[in-house]
Amino acid sequence: MSMKPLAAFGSSLACLAWLACAVPASAASSEISGRSVLHFVSGSGCATVQGGAAQDCNRLALDVADARASVDPQARTIVFSVEARHAGKGVIGDVLLHGSGIASDGQRVPLSLQVLVRRSGKTWKADTYVHAPVRGTFRDIALDPYQISVHQGRDEYVLLNPELARKVLAQPSIAARVASYLVVVRPSDGENPTADDITIGLGVGRVSKSLMRARFSSRQPGSLPLDQVLEQGTWNLDLQALSGQIPLWVVQRQLFVFGLEDSPLLEDVRQRGLRKHDRLELGAVNGKGYLRYNGQEQSFPGATASGTAFMRDSFIGLILAWHRSAQAATTAPQGVDTAQSMP
Numbered sequence: 001m002s003m004k005p006l007a008a009f010g011s012s013l014a015c016l017a018w019l020a021c022a023v024p025a026s027a028a029s030s031e032i033s034g035r036s037v038l039h040f041v042s043g044s045g046c047a048t049v050q051g052g053a054a055q056d057c058n059r060l061a062l063d064v065a066d067a068r069a070s071v072d073p074q075a076r077t078i079v080f081s082v083e084a085r086h087a088g089k090g091v092i093g094d095v096l097l098h099g100s101g102i103a104s105d106g107q108r109v110p111l112s113l114q115v116l117v118r119r120s121g122k123t124w125k126a127d128t129y130v131h132a133p134v135r136g137t138f139r140d141i142a143l144d145p146y147q148i149s150v151h152q153g154r155d156e157y158v159l160l161n162p163e164l165a166r167k168v169l170a171q172p173s174i175a176a177r178v179a180s181y182l183v184v185v186r187p188s189d190g191e192n193p194t195a196d197d198i199t200i201g202l203g204v205g206r207v208s209k210s211l212m213r214a215r216f217s218s219r220q221p222g223s224l225p226l227d228q229v230l231e232q233g234t235w236n237l238d239l240q241a242l243s244g245q246i247p248l249w250v251v252q253r254q255l256f257v258f259g260l261e262d263s264p265l266l267e268d269v270r271q272r273g274l275r276k277h278d279r280l281e282l283g284a285v286n287g288k289g290y291l292r293y294n295g296q297e298q299s300f301p302g303a304t305a306s307g308t309a310f311m312r313d314s315f316i317g318l319i320l321a322w323h324r325s326a327q328a329a330t331t332a333p334q335g336v337d338t339a340q341s342m343p
Contacts, residue, residue: 029072037061037257040071044099044142047110048226048312048321057312059096061257067092080117081151089120095148096313101138109133113169115148115160124150126159130172131315133322141166184208185319196320210242216320226321230307236283237307241274248273258306265291265298282307
């Protein structure tokens with residue numbers, strides 16, 4: 001893993017996929033090209049949702065115009081490629097696979113694996129990140145056994161096989177050690193560790209640097225399924241930057257994968273990134289969505305899709321959703337130190 005710590009954290013922020021941008025999912029083989037997002041069926045469950053079309057939660061995203069990718073649910077393969085003239089280095093795209101595992105207390109918890117595919121010159125590499133609502137190791141992993149490969153000329157190279165994917169998901173600390181960074185998640189209020197209010201930082205102990213605060217609130221009872229709250233209820237997702245050092249490319253990628261890059265309200269954010277104390281809120285009042293940035297608000301019909309994707313696909317949302325659930329009463333962490341990801 002060659003990403004610097006803040007860039008790695010940023011790649012984590014990039015994990016918030018936006019359903020409105022997605023190409024309709026299908027059980028058949030699908031291909032996308034150019035800057036786009038595809039959601040496809042997960043056979044291993046989806047965090048925060050139950051059954052139905054919501055099982056189309058695995059994600060394949062392309063960041064650049066001259067890239068192509070295919071997913072074959074039958075053969076369990078995902079293949080990336082770029083045009084021969086592609087130059088430079090950077091993120092080509094990513095894959096997000098949903099699954100689950102049994103935590104140390106015997107409880108099955110939602111897990112997901114993000115694979116960020118990069119290219120420098122003619123060299124491909126994959127950075128892996130684990131999203132988990134509690135810390136520790138996991139057993140009895142459930143994860144669709146996809147092999148992720150890249151085309152290079154007439155050859156095809158494997159970046160990640162199913163065995164390695166399950167191993168990384170079972171032991172998130174391995175990814176953290178390879179990445180040479182540690183994402184720390186702690187309650188914003190130490191006296192109320194199960195609250196839907198967390199602070200995300202990098203580092204260990206006193207040398208950790210806080211980067212973002214995230215809060216989720218709703219008027220509906222915690223017993224009501226989260227997807228129903230997001231679709232019909234009154235809720236608010238509040239993200240506040242605690243540092244101005246989140247890389248610009250990370251912020252721009254988040255806006256892309258969450259379908260927010262065309263919002264006039266966020267034009268300044270697209271151009272210069274997030275500054276310390278910037279505050280982005282997404283929510284709804286009785287199902288009517290809104291987007292708010294530093295106190296300025298606009299109507300936002302896509303709030304349900306965006307909120308659903310964030311709470312399901314980002315590690316921040318996964319932890320907030322877990323805190324909200326009844327299960328969190330017995331397993332809510334005092335802090336989560338692991339290879340979390342936010343693309």
